[in-house]
Amino acid sequence: MVKQPDPARRSERSRQAILAAARELVSEVGYAKLTIEAIAARAGVGKQTIYRWWPSKGAVVLDAFLALSEAGPEGSMALPDTGDVAADLKAVMRATVAEFADPAFEGPIRALNAEIINDPALAAQYREKLAGPVDEAKKERLRSAQRAGQLAADADLDLALELLYAPLYQRWLLRTGPLTPDYADALAEAFLRAMRPAR
Amino acid sequence: MVKQPDPARRSERSRQAILAAARELVSEVGYAKLTIEAIAARAGVGKQTIYRWWPSKGAVVLDAFLALSEAGPEGSMALPDTGDVAADLKAVMRATVAEFADPAFEGPIRALNAEIINDPALAAQYREKLAGPVDEAKKERLRSAQRAGQLAADADLDLALELLYAPLYQRWLLRTGPLTPDYADALAEAFLRAMRPAR
Amino acid sequence: MVKQPDPARRSERSRQAILAAARELVSEVGYAKLTIEAIAARAGVGKQTIYRWWPSKGAVVLDAFLALSEAGPEGSMALPDTGDVAADLKAVMRATVAEFADPAFEGPIRALNAEIINDPALAAQYREKLAGPVDEAKKERLRSAQRAGQLAADADLDLALELLYAPLYQRWLLRTGPLTPDYADALAEAFLRAMRPAR
Amino acid sequence: MVKQPDPARRSERSRQAILAAARELVSEVGYAKLTIEAIAARAGVGKQTIYRWWPSKGAVVLDAFLALSEAGPEGSMALPDTGDVAADLKAVMRATVAEFADPAFEGPIRALNAEIINDPALAAQYREKLAGPVDEAKKERLRSAQRAGQLAADADLDLALELLYAPLYQRWLLRTGPLTPDYADALAEAFLRAMRPAR
DNA sequence: CTGTAACCGAGACGGTACGTCCGGTCTTCAT
DNA sequence: ATGAAGACCGGACGTACCGTCTCGGTTACAG
Structure with a gap:
């Protein structure tokens, strides 16, 4: 032992x-x-x-x-909720785009992600401690939109989150394309079309 | 010199x-x-x-x-085109899920991705030599669907590709969730909702 | 303090x-x-x-x-004294040769000697506690021989002891030659020639 | 391999x-x-x-x-040979005593000896490369004395060398006593008594 | 009879050196 | 004159111990 x-x-x-x-x-x-x-x-x-x-x-x-x-302060996690999902999501996505452009943020997060790819244990920790709380805040905003009838009530929120963020994240991580505010908007719009409640 | x-x-x-x-x-x-x-x-x-x-x-x-x-043979790149986009995409996504589960494939691709994150030059090469041709084949299938009126004619195909693949890729790369055939289907369906032509 | x-x-x-x-x-x-x-x-x-x-x-x-x-018992230190110095010394030297061949004895004593070479304080302790009593017993036997007229009465016993033991000890410590009963005898004889009383 | x-x-x-x-x-x-x-x-x-x-x-x-x-020069190894063994030996022994008192010589030689005690391979190298040639020179002087009838013709020169040097060496190495010119003389005299030719 | 001061087992700490591995450069030799 | 072979300098690795330092706990002497 x-x-x-x-x-x-x-x-x-x-x-x-x-x-x-x-x-x-x-x-x-x-x-x-x-x-x-x-x-x-x-x-x-x-x-x-x-x-x-x-x-x-x-x-x-x-x-x-x-x-x-x-x-950091615990409450700072909550996302804006003005009642206008489209506007709120675009704001959040544009903010994310801006954040990814910050060099002080970029280096360590890239490094951490590279490491996570080859280290499942690290990945689990990362999900639990860093990604988890943030994702939960995002889901909370989406639930609010569901209650407001702006998103399909039966939507799988895990998939929804991926649909919204993965394209942006991947474009940044693998440098497959430019990150612009327009891109953020287009992504939010596509997301809303995919998750719109059925008539 | x-x-x-x-x-x-x-x-x-x-x-x-x-x-x-x-x-x-x-x-x-x-x-x-x-x-x-x-x-x-x-x-x-x-x-x-x-x-x-x-x-x-x-x-x-x-x-x-x-x-x-x-x-490998050059022509093998083309994706199935039966005329039924939904069925074709689901088939492709399910095949991708299966491919990602293959251990012989998993190791090297993970490694390469990890390296790419921190090496822009390598990333460019990777895009050009490996990802590029594959992406082009995928876009070709989407263009076919556009011509058939199954997808919005004005869709940004780069974004479309990301919407379709990034969630799957990210889930695999960062191990944020299970890769199942059902997941592949759900992703294809969400993609089609987002990219459906306007009436 | x-x-x-x-x-x-x-x-x-x-x-x-x-x-x-x-x-x-x-x-x-x-x-x-x-x-x-x-x-x-x-x-x-x-x-x-x-x-x-x-x-x-x-x-x-x-x-x-x-x-x-x-x-160990205190009295066990005394050396044999049959009256025949030559025989007694040869017996003691042969016993020493045998002792040095014992692996259980060899390791620690070698180690201690190696340490002593570079550590004067340890050397002093070693002399006082271990070597001292043994040397005293040996000198006692030589004094007995002096009283019996078998050794020069004015011999320096420190030098005498060194003359008798140092060759054996050095041969063992530095492995400069084989330790045999014959060697023990030859050493005792040379010693007696050197220390014989003047006529 | x-x-x-x-x-x-x-x-x-x-x-x-x-x-x-x-x-x-x-x-x-x-x-x-x-x-x-x-x-x-x-x-x-x-x-x-x-x-x-x-x-x-x-x-x-x-x-x-x-x-x-x-x-160093090869020939410098030979010992003085004036024909007077006693004088020559005393001179050599006194020189050795002086050499052992030199701090620049003392440190490394002590260290080497300590190491040699626990490392047979090192000991063999030491004997062959350093001690060997010196011992041979000493034996040569003794042989010369044998030819001159000043030492027993049948003396074992290995034992003779040990008898002459080991007491001095041990006293220095283990610090069991002072090294003085008088000690050098006494040692040479004892040696000559032990090795004198039989009448 | 009880503080309280010491020793005790345990083991974390700042360090030093170990002996190994590998990166990237340079040199030698054979083809 | 290329390429295999591999020695070289450098530097980080992860480990082993060093000797010092707390930390509770347990004696055992002093009040």
Whole structure:
């Protein structure tokens, strides 16, 4: 039986230093050139302290970003709900397009996604901790539209979300095309046509 | 000025051995644990011979798979066209679902996608050589449907393709949900609702 | 001022466990691969308990062997004295040769000697606790021979002891030659020639 | 089968840099604190280049000193031979005492001896390359004395050498007593008594 | 009889070095 | 004069221990 470390004795100071160092270094050198050794050195921490608590580089970086979002206000997740689904969705999609253009956001998220592709465990964590809450907020907005009779009441919301976001996400991730506000609008419109309630 | 190698003198025997070794090793140990050193050893080739002709590990692997598909018959790319768009699309989507479940296919494609995320040059090559022809065949089927009045004549086919495939692709790549024949059908139906011609 | 531990509160149980573990581990893995950590684990003791009471790995091992010899009967130290110096010395030298061939003896003593070479403090302890009493017994036998007129009365006993033992010891320690009963005899004879009383 | 490096392609420049660095560092920090990493850094060499050609730290240091003595003039090995054995031996022993007092000599030789105790392979190399030639020179002087009728013609020269040097060597190595010119003289005299030709 | 001060087992911590792997460059030799 | 073979420098890997440092718990002496 393998000896497991005791979380009760974990040094919070070290944990914070490591996550901060990871965040800084990802920004400075990029994910691919990030090394455990550099994180440890920057954090003023022994390498073993990283290996003790994280299984991989990806896990550290994921945690580093999780820590950021957990620090943020909880209520900030809710999407706009003016009653006009079309307008609300277009606004959200345009905001997403803008967000994806931010270089500070781009690097780490790309890196994390690349890692996730080959690491199911990391993927699960990512879904649960980062994607999950956001998706739930989005679904909530769609449910509101369903109640308002603007979307089909029997729509599969998982598929709906994919229909709405996957094209945008894929275009960004694989750089298969330009991300413009017009594209955001067109996507929202196609989505609404697909999900319109039956007459 | 940097000395460029002369492609005319390139050893075809070495090129084939390297691509074959790359393909084998990706299957055996996965892309992440693949090393230039191992490819060279397996191919019975000096490392320099790899570095001389390819800029990165990703480029070798990409070439390895390109070589495979180029070997295949050119005409095999066309999609079924029975006149029934709904049936044809469902068949294609179900086939795609099945293909994604094949472990021999899964590993290398995942790896390539992971690499592409962080390497724009590789991404461009991938689009041009692998994704491009396939996408063109798909668009051709959609144009046929447009001519038959089954899809909106003014639809943006790039967006259409994304609407149809991105949800499936993303679900597979990021493992955000199960890939089933029912899912394939639902996706095709949602796509058709979104792209139906206006009355 | 540094806090000194209070010997009165020392756990005898821990002390014994540590010494026993040290002895076992030296036999099992050799001195060079012996670690404080392993001793602590084997003894079921915290590392600090070792560091509290011993300054170095060498000190622990030395103590471990001191504890052994202290446990032995005190009187057993005396050398045979039949009145025939030549016979007595040859017997003792042959016994020493045999002892040096015992693998259980060989490992730890080699290790201790290697350590002693680079650690004067350890050397002093070794001389005082282990070598000293033995040397004294040997000198006692030589004095007896002096009284019997078999050795020069004015001989320097320190040098005498070295003349008798150092060749044997060095041959063993540095493996510069075979240790045989004949060699033991030849050494004893040379010694007697060198130390014979003047006429 | 393990791949062996090809000595023909070995970099002489690297070899020299490594041996020089080893020599310098042994002097500066002592053998115990000497690390492969530091040698590599000082020599401007990859660690692998050391591991490729030497099996252990001890082997590097031994080679470093071998390289020194090989550089020296070959004939310089002969011992003084004035015809007066007693005087010659005392001179040599006193010189040895002086040599052992030199700190630049002391550190590395102590270290090498400590290592040799636990490493038979190293011991064999040491005997062959360093001790051997010196011992041969000493034996030559003794043979000369035998021819002059000053030593027993049938004396075992290996034992003779040990009788003469081992006491001195042991006293120095294990620090069991002071090394003085008087001690050197006494040792030479005892040796001559033991080895005097029978009348 | 009870604090309270020490030792104790346990093990996390900042570090150093290990020995290995591989990246990318440079050199040698055979074809 | 290319290409295989592979040595080279460099640097990160993940592991093993170092010696120090808490952390509760458990004695055992002092008030």
